[in-house]
Structures are given as C-alpha cells and as structure tokens.
Amino acid sequence: MRNCLLVGGCAAILAGPAWAQSSVTLYGSIDVGVDFVSNSQGKHLFQEAAGKRQPDRWGLLIKEDLGGGNTAFARLESGFLTNTGAQINPTSFFNRDAYVGLSNDRWGSLSLGNINDYIYQYVGRLNNAVPGISSFYTPGNLDGLANTRALNNSLKYETINYHGFQAGAMNAFGNQAGDFSSGRQYSVGAQYANYGAQVGVAYTMSHDRTADIFGTFGLGSLLGQPLKSGTMFNASRYSTLAAGASVKIGYFTPHVTYSGVKLENAKGSTTLNNYQAGVNIDLSRGNGFYILGLSANHSLFQGLTVNQYNVFLTDYLSKSTQVYVGAGLQRATGPGARAAQFGYQPSTSTNQTVARVGINHMF
Template structure:
C-alpha cells in the first residue's frame, strides 16, 4: 500500500485550515484481480472469456484518519470498484460504489460511521465462509449470493457502530435510512453481528433485514438496484465457526434467507444474464457450507468448500450442490497467481426453468455448470 503522511502544517498549507498539532494519514490501496475463465455452459454453449474479480472484486480506495487527541480519531474510506477487463465502474457505475463513509473512532468506545457501508453479516460472518475471503471469492458464493456473504450489495444512507475488541469479542450494528419523508420504513435496512476469537477458535453470527427492498420502493433509500432480490422484505441470518490447527483451518457456516412478496432474483448482483421471475409469494434459501484451508508452504495455499442449498421458490424446492477448489501461489507479498474451479448441480426443479447458475457468470441452460479460472491478483 502507498501511504501519504501529512503533518498539521502540511494540512494547513493544502487545506487552508487545521490544528498544527493534528497528525493525519491517507492511505492509497487497491487490489486488481484478472483471469481467464472457462465455463462449460453459458446459455447453451461453452465459453472462454477474460474476467475481472473472479475471486476478489477489483478496487482502489483511499483510507484516512486524523488524530483528534485523547484516543479519538476522525476516519474515512472511499473505495471504488471497477472491471480491469473493460475499465468500467462497478456497482452500477457508482464512483465509490464499494464503500464511502466518514466518522469518528475511539480507542475506548469503538467507531461510528455514516455513508455507504457493508452490513453486519458481511462484517462478522462472511470472513468464516470461503466466498467472503480471498480463498474462494465471487464464484464460490452461495447460489445468487442469496445471503450476501460475497457483499453483492451495500447499504446506502447508513449509520454503523463497530465496537472495540473486548478480549476477542467484537460486535456491531447498522441502520440504513429510507430517506423518504412519507415512508420511514420504505426501503430501509438494519443489521447486527458479533464475533468471538479464542486462540484457534473463531465464531460469528449476523442478521440483516431489508424492508421494501424492491416493490414500489423509494429508489434513494437504503438499498438500490444492486440488491439481489426484488422483494417486500428480506431477512437473512446465520452463524459459523472456524478452527485452526497448525497450517490448516476448517469451518462450517449456516445461513438462511427468507423473502416475502418476492417478484424476482436480480441479474445485477449475481452477475447472471437472465435473472429469475417469481410470482410474488414467499421464497427461501437455506445454506450449509463446510470449508477448509491449508498452507502447503508459506507461499502456496489450498482451499476447498462444499455448499448444500435447500431453496423454496414458486412451488418448487430446488436443491443446489456446489463444490469449489482453489490453489494460490504468492510470487511476493503483494502478487499471487491462482487456479480455481467451481462445480454446481441443481435438482428437483420441476418445470420452473431453474438451471445451474454459478455466481458472477451467465446461467447454464442445463442443471449443471462448471467453471475454471486461472488468474493473477496484485495488491497495492
């Protein structure tokens, strides 16, 4: 990462104001993920394509803080997402679509921030799933990223509290305002989460609720068109644990998402080209993930996950079985190359038209889909 440290005098010269004793830092950082992906079936044909963010979404950002004294700091983050394959902005063209917030952080009491931010499921539970890390990423997400562990969408107009670390225990909560003068609950969001680390054991849980996230909702509210589902209400909750021993780590994650007055599964979040129309009733996804990570050498890692998803959509109950496998080799502290494969099979679909659909790729025309990516990641 590139860090610029500005003294109080420098800030006064550059900004025309500022206390001379204040110390500020601004960090420029980023990640670029590019690869070549083979997909066995996309709309009825196999495909070989260049992809961006098959594991981690490409991004760059600015992160800063100002020491206010007494253990108090002003903090901010502005993070842009983009496609390295095309140069286009991600997150439906937003300049800082991944994160944009400012707030205060206390060494004693925690941090309060306002802006476009990750929900508590992403903050606390996602790191225990393979999709929420650099060991699995986008294509290893649960079907349609239905639980948002791969942070397909963020929460606008949000205020977030993040606690300090109390002997391994951390917690946080978030509220996203609808910004609607006539409908306080129309397109709002709230979530809470916690994690506890004790030696090799790490446990976490999270909850997220979106109200009026897509049916006649205020478009300037908490969730915009990048939401995974069009539904009156979405509730997602889950828990997980990881246990490390030597160079290995194993884990289990359980999540469940319930939809009420659901009308569609959107294409923008999952990356699919088709999206799925629902009849306006209820729908649900229950996910069970078992994962493991192993460092063969300090530079060479191997990770794998199996996810079973039991879904209920429009009178059918499709069952998803998904396997992912990744190996990565670090060429330096900031650059690595990786090879990743994902296999998904869906059954019990009836005549619904539901087919296999690996996250970030166009949907298959059959009940199975295989994707393999060879890529490179560079961090700065």
C-alpha cells in the same frame, strides 16, 4: 528577517493545528484471469474476466488523531473492472464504501454514509469463496456474503475490539416522508477472533428490496409474482441470518458457514437455506506459500437442491501478489432445475463447471 517571519507564520497556518496527526492511505486490488465455463446459456465459454478472486477496487482511508483517544476517519472505495477499465456501477462512483466517522478507544466508533452491513463484514470472510473464487459463493449471492451492495444512508455503531470480541448495529434510513419503514434497512452482528479461531454471526433486514430469483433459479413465479428474465422479485421484507466459524489446527483450517434468506410479501414467505463447509490446507507446512482449498455448498429453495464442489490452489509469490487456479462443479436437482454459479450466466442443463486461472495483486 521580517520576510522570514511572514513566510514562517504563513507556513504554520497552512500546516494546521500542531496536535492533529493525519494520514491518507491509498489501497486496492487488481485481479485478472481466464475462465472456462462448461455451459453458459447452452455453449462452452472461454473468457478473460476481472475481479473473480478479489473484487477490483481502489480506495482512500483517511485518519486523523484528535488526541485523548479520539480519531476521525473516512473511507472512499470504488469498484472497477481491470479487463475493460469500466466502473462496476456507472451511476455510483464510490459504490463500495463512502463514509465518515469518529472513534474513541474506549467507546467504539460511529460512522455515517454508504456502508457495508455486518453480514458481509463479520461472516463474509468465513465463506468458501475466501480465499477461493467468486463462483464459490452461494447461489445468486442472495445472502450478501459477497460485497456487491452497501447500505445507503447508514448510521453505524461498532464497539472496540475487546480481547478479540466485537459487536455492532446499524440503521439505513429509507428517507421516505411520512413512512419510516419504507426502504429502511438495519443490521446487527458480533464476531470473535483470537487464538486461531474466528466466529461471526449477523442479521440484516431490508424493507422493499428486490431479488433476481428467475436469474438464479429459473423459477417462473414466486409467492404469486410472475417472473421472467429481467423481472425481479419484489420482497416487502427481505431478511438474512448468517453465521460462520473457522479454526486453525496445525496446517489445516476447517470452516463452516450457514445463511438463511427469508423473502416475504402479502402472499406469504419462503426461505433459502445455504450450508457450506471446507478446509484450507497449508502445503508449505506453515509458511503460507501454497494453500489448497476443498469445499462444498448445499442449498435448498422451493423444492430445488443445489450442490457445488470446489477446489483451488494458490501460490503466494509475496504478501501482495498471488497466482491461483480454481474450479467449481455445480449440480441442481428438482422441478425445472438448472445450474447457475454466482457471477456467471446460467446453464441450460442441471450441471455447470467453472474453472479459472488468474493473478491477483493488492496494494
């Protein structure tokens, strides 16, 4: 009896407080396909590539019910490439998300760590690339609608979801002694999702951030800075305003997105304007099995015009597995223009076509 009491007491201690209910969810996405690129630095390209429909990733979502409407939570998420097994960022293991926080069912949530901004969270899902393929994003993803960078050293607040409406603000500290603004980033946003309609708007400002202007547009200089392959443009202020909306009308879901990227330094400023519109069509008449998407992008920057026309078709074999095919045709015009779809090497001409067939499994 004494031994039983000891064992029972130890088990109770190891189990922790009786009122705490916790859960750990393992999740992720695996996406692999075959691409054709009509002009990749002057040559045709056939390749196997990963993460072009959904980013390859795995993560842990941890939640603990503290009682009284309070919850502790944490998320750790890492990106990788299925076709090689390599990490997306070899210097940062949890490069996509790494944060911990507390939430209250009346006052919202507060989190700290490496966190995505509101441009991606509130507007990114309304982009042509969702549920298309990554090359449907705007040139170079300079607006951040694709999740390629989270904000380090962030403090983020978000309201509760009130009848479909949510808003938030975040600050990413630069961690520079004596200079609060150096390297600092901040973001604000709001979204609404209800009755088949979705609307998102967000603004992000970054101090002392770089942009690959040469790799995206082939420009040899910008605002007094000479550029070449491997040389990034250094912006003292890098701001993005983005807004998007979609609405479900029967079997059709039309959507629009705008983003404006303003780059500034001591010489002045310039703005990249991106306009996107499209429609997703449920060919299975409301069952969601076959989705056809048609969309177009129009971008203006430094006398250059970039137009892209996209089409994709998805067969949802289940809620977690899909096979798909998609293609994008991009044409650039203006002085020294060249086509360069996001995620691929630039063309040596003003035209570039990217086509892909692949399979995506989510867990």
